[in-house]
Amino acid sequence: MQTIKTAQLVKRYKNITAVDKLNLEIREGELFSLLGVNGAGKTTAIKLLSCLTKPTSGDAVVGGYSITKESEKVKRLIGVSPQETAVAPNLSVRENLELICGIHGFSKKKTQAKVTELSERLALDTVLERKAGKLSGGYGRRVSIAMALISEPQILFLDEPTLGLDLIARYELWETIRSLKGKITIVLTTHYMEEAEALSDRVGIMKNGKLLAVGTVEELNAKANTNDFESAFVSIVKESAI
Amino acid sequence: MRMLTFAKRCTKEILRDPINLGFGLGFPLVLLLLLSAIQSNIPVSLFEIDTLTPGITVFGLSFMTLFSATLVAKDRESALLQRLYTTPLSAFDFIIGYMLPLLPIALGQTVICYLFACCLGLTLSVNIVYAVIGIIPMAVLYIALGLLCGSVLGVKQVGGICGALLTNLSAWLSGVWFDLKLVGGFFEKMANALPFVHATEMEKALFSGDFELAGAHILPILLYSVAITTLAVFCFLRQMKKQ
Numbered sequence: 001m002q003t004i005k006t007a008q009l010v011k012r013y014k015n016i017t018a019v020d021k022l023n024l025e026i027r028e029g030e031l032f033s034l035l036g037v038n039g040a041g042k043t044t045a046i047k048l049l050s051c052l053t054k055p056t057s058g059d060a061v062v063g064g065y066s067i068t069k070e071s072e073k074v075k076r077l078i079g080v081s082p083q084e085t086a087v088a089p090n091l092s093v094r095e096n097l098e099l100i101c102g103i104h105g106f107s108k109k110k111t112q113a114k115v116t117e118l119s120e121r122l123a124l125d126t127v128l129e130r131k132a133g134k135l136s137g138g139y140g141r142r143v144s145i146a147m148a149l150i151s152e153p154q155i156l157f158l159d160e161p162t163l164g165l166d167l168i169a170r171y172e173l174w175e176t177i178r179s180l181k182g183k184i185t186i187v188l189t190t191h192y193m194e195e196a197e198a199l200s201d202r203v204g205i206m207k208n209g210k211l212l213a214v215g216t217v218e219e220l221n222a223k224a225n226t227n228d229f230e231s232a233f234v235s236i237v238k239e240s241a242i
Numbered sequence: 243m244r245m246l247t248f249a250k251r252c253t254k255e256i257l258r259d260p261i262n263l264g265f266g267l268g269f270p271l272v273l274l275l276l277l278s279a280i281q282s283n284i285p286v287s288l289f290e291i292d293t294l295t296p297g298i299t300v301f302g303l304s305f306m307t308l309f310s311a312t313l314v315a316k317d318r319e320s321a322l323l324q325r326l327y328t329t330p331l332s333a334f335d336f337i338i339g340y341m342l343p344l345l346p347i348a349l350g351q352t353v354i355c356y357l358f359a360c361c362l363g364l365t366l367s368v369n370i371v372y373a374v375i376g377i378i379p380m381a382v383l384y385i386a387l388g389l390l391c392g393s394v395l396g397v398k399q400v401g402g403i404c405g406a407l408l409t410n411l412s413a414w415l416s417g418v419w420f421d422l423k424l425v426g427g428f429f430e431k432m433a434n435a436l437p438f439v440h441a442t443e444m445e446k447a448l449f450s451g452d453f454e455l456a457g458a459h460i461l462p463i464l465l466y467s468v469a470i471t472t473l474a475v476f477c478f479l480r481q482m483k484k485q
Binding site for chain 2: 050051052072075076078079080081082083084085086087088089090091095099100102103104105144147148151
């Protein structure tokens with residue numbers, strides 16, 4: 001069953017077409033990666049699907065609701081962790097989590113339970129009382145993901161979750177993302193081949209706003225006649241006449 | 243409830259920024275102290291504590307613009323707003339959530355100024371209460387101006403425009419530091435067309451118990467407050483749509 005389905009989704013900024021007639025289907029519970037070089041349209045695609053920006057034309061159905069006509073209902077189903085670590089810097093990690101709980105109208109009891117659950121799940125126990133703005137990159141991203149998970153979303157959007165992190169922090173975050181797999185639908189954008197390969201059920205390769213290919217890593221390798229995913233990506237991107 | 247949660251967060255962000263807070267709350271007190279010291283050595287009627295204090299409280303409000311503009315601009319640049327736009331918070335929640343926390347801070351700053359001035363010899367009277375209440379429309383104007391600047395400017399621009407330009411311009415045009423009649427001409431006309439001098443004169447009038455004179459100055463302040471707040475809401479909604 002598809003949880004996300006886009007139909008001819010287009011986003012234009014003046015003369016630039018950031019997303020060009022995107023037709024994409026993402027299944028319930030899968031981890032789908034949008035892979036592409038910088039400027040491929042991955043972040044814009046996520047912004048469209050999370051109702052942060054309106055499409056120029058086309059539409060998408062997210063969790064059964066239209067992003068153009070029922071954005072408020074879509075917002076109740078999703079969690080978003082933007083590319084930059086989106087936290088309140090002068091608030092502690094606990095206060096950041098409590099802020100999102102409050103915005104979603106949780107009771108005091110539920111807020112406490114949620115903070116405990118997420119701090120354990122994302123290994124934030126040791127930094128709960130520290131100011132979010134003073135955290136390392138890896139912890140900052142984990143807090144950002146925890147904030148996105150508070151509303152118990154059916155669909156989680158992770159925009160370049162490991163961008164700028166060192167190797168260890170990246171591997172630790174991969175473990176966190178893996179632990180979420182299967183429980184909710186995850187759409188992540190990345191330009192790291194190994195990240196898409198290590199985490200994804202399926203990968204969509206984008207270039208200049210267009211979706212060039214979709215499939216499992218094995219399917220994409222087979223399509224490009226190679227056993228190496230990086231070579232497959234380069235081959236698919238180079239072969240496209242866009 | 244959602245709005246109050248967001249407002250609580252904004253309060254914490256502002257009160258936990260020691261540089262902003264120290265400068266915003268401390269600077270008006272330093273000025274009171276310094277100008278009172280000058281007055282005791284070289285008597286200038288403009289710097290007599292009963293005349294000076296109402297003006298300084300109005301000048302202190304310009305830091306509210308800096309606080310609110312910095313907060314909104316930082317939130318925009320840090321992608322926190324982007325995250326919050328995907329939550330059920332409405333545009334109304336955002337606007338009130340940003341503006342509401344600054345009102346008690348502005349009133350607190352005004353009270354601190356008057357209390358400090360009392361230590362420097364300010365005449366203690368019930369009119370101080372009226373002066374504190376009377377500052378609300380001007381506080382709203384300054385806070386809305388911050389929302390407006392934060393919606394259209396980046397963090398660095400906010401520092402320059404709200405931190406330096408606005409605080410200086412509003413001070414020069416308020417008649418706190420010098421009598422506007424001394425400059426006269428276009429400068430005086432411009433100052434009278436803007437709300438800053440009216441706010442200073444209204445505060446002075448309220449403090450001295452001349453409510454008729456205070457009433458004569460309130461209309462331009464209210465008009466500017468409504469106009470700036472409307473413009474701020476428009477600009478905030480516009481950037482919200484853009485994001």
